[in-house]
Amino acid sequence: MTPDFRKKLIDWGAEVERPLPWKGIRDPYKIWLSEILLQQTRAAQGLPYYLKFVERFPTVTDLASAEDDEVMKLWEGLGYYARARNLLKAARLVAFEMNGRFPDTYEGLRQLPGVGPYTAAAIASFAYDAPHAVLDGNVFRVLSRFTGLAEPVDTTAGRKRFEELAQSTLDAARPAAYNQAIMDFGAMCCTPQNPLCRQCPVSEHCRALAEGTVSDLPLKSKSIVKRERFFHYLVVEQAGKVLISRREGKDIWNGLYEFPLLELPALTTALDVLQSDAGWNEILQNTDALVASVSPPFRQTLTHRFVTAIFFEIRPRQEIVLPEDSRFLWIEREKLSKFAFPKIIDRYLKDNVFNLCLAL
Numbered sequence: 499m500t501p502d503f504r505k506k507l508i509d510w511g512a513e514v515e516r517p518l519p520w521k522g523i524r525d526p527y528k529i530w531l532s533e534i535l536l537q538q539t540r541a542a543q544g545l546p547y548y549l550k551f552v553e554r555f556p557t558v559t560d561l562a563s564a565e566d567d568e569v570m571k572l573w574e575g576l577g578y579y580a581r582a583r584n585l586l587k588a589a590r591l592v593a594f595e596m597n598g599r600f601p602d603t604y605e606g607l608r609q610l611p612g613v614g615p616y617t618a619a620a621i622a623s624f625a626y627d628a629p630h631a632v633l634d635g636n637v638f639r640v641l642s643r644f645t646g647l648a649e650p651v652d653t654t655a656g657r658k659r660f661e662e663l664a665q666s667t668l669d670a671a672r673p674a675a676y677n678q679a680i681m682d683f684g685a686m687c688c689t690p691q692n693p694l695c696r697q698c699p700v701s702e703h704c705r706a707l708a709e710g711t712v713s714d715l716p717l718k719s720k721s722i723v724k725r726e727r728f729f730h731y732l733v734v735e736q737a738g739k740v741l742i743s744r745r746e747g748k749d750i751w752n753g754l755y756e757f758p759l760l761e762l763p764a765l766t767t768a769l770d771v772l773q774s775d776a777g778w779n780e781i782l783q784n785t786d787a788l789v790a791s792v793s794p795p796f797r798q799t800l801t802h803r804f805v806t807a808i809f810f811e812i813r814p815r816q817e818i819v820l821p822e823d824s825r826f827l828w829i830e831r832e833k834l835s836k837f838a839f840p841k842i843i844d845r846y847l848k849d850n851v852f853n854l855c856l857a858l
């Protein structure tokens with residue numbers, strides 16, 4: 499993770515600040531109150547409750563002194579009433595056993611009823627600038643996509659990886675600004691559906707964007723069903739040159755080179771199916787060509803998909819002339835090693851199948 503990532507997020511956060519009354523404040527009571535109210539609750543829904551509570555109970559001692567029934571009544575409509583009961587328990591602990599002073603360390607905050615790792619990190623960083631990274635759904639999503647970390651977020655091992663990643667990513671010099679920025683960024687830019695990648699300040703180094711996995715991440719253990727993809731490559735050689743093109747777009751292997759590709763829902767060696775495809779017709783142009791060989795299937799396992807590739811080695815009997823604006827390039831076969839190919843094509847080339855074919 500680059501320092502640039504932290505700086506860009508914090509700069510982004512400063513520009514798009516969401517004006518909410520608990521943001522940017524240092525009062526641990528109000529920060530704690532807002533965090534408890536917002537657990538499992540959207541900010542827009544929690545806002546009127548926060549305003550009511552702060553008005554009625556300006557200090558933790560006011561809240562601790564309230565009747566249970568009054569607090570439950572004010573909480574009405576928010577659901578998850580265990581939160582309200584913990585709120586009162588924690589308020590009374592702070593008010594009557596800690597002289598009204600909130601603990602000022604992460605560990606101390608964790609002793610309060612209803613305060614889990616996320617809430618303790620949020621209060622510690624926002625109120626005291628303590629270097630503890632928050633890890634909520636937004637942060638999981640941003641970190642998973644930006645780094646391409648495809649660990650499930652709902653397993654113990656996966657959570658641990660993300661905790662380590664979040665902590666090592668934190669801007670320890672500016673934990674409050676960084677924590678706020680990454681959560682806002684997840685809520686407003688790197689959203690679960692239709693993230694705003696075009697406006698994203700860190701898109702240049704986003705692994706998920708480069709690998710076409712934005713919509714797959716973050717992973718949940720139940721959703722790890724590897725998708726099968728079937729690639730059919732046309733290896734056409736003419737006068738010692740081979741046709742390749744550069745992969746573009748948001749799919750896997752963006753920026754790498756490959757032979758003309760036809761992706762189908764299943765593997766096929768039925769040449770008539772393949773030759774009838776518009777993409778291959780663009781190249782073959784009804785040219786009379788000899789299919790020199792069909793490779794065995796090559797397989798590559800990616801984080802959440804399997805790719806099976808099969809290579810059709812073609813030698814045209816007439817010269818193929820491509821339009822000037824064609825995205826395909828003729829490359830001398832000795833020079834292929836200068837281009838970056840996906841591993842599955844590298845293996846095919848190294849297996850000599852290709853050279854044997856060309857030597858026919």
Ligand code: SF4
Binds near residue numbers: 700
């Ligand atoms: S490029 Fe898109 S997926 Fe990647 S961090 Fe930015 S918004 Fe999220």
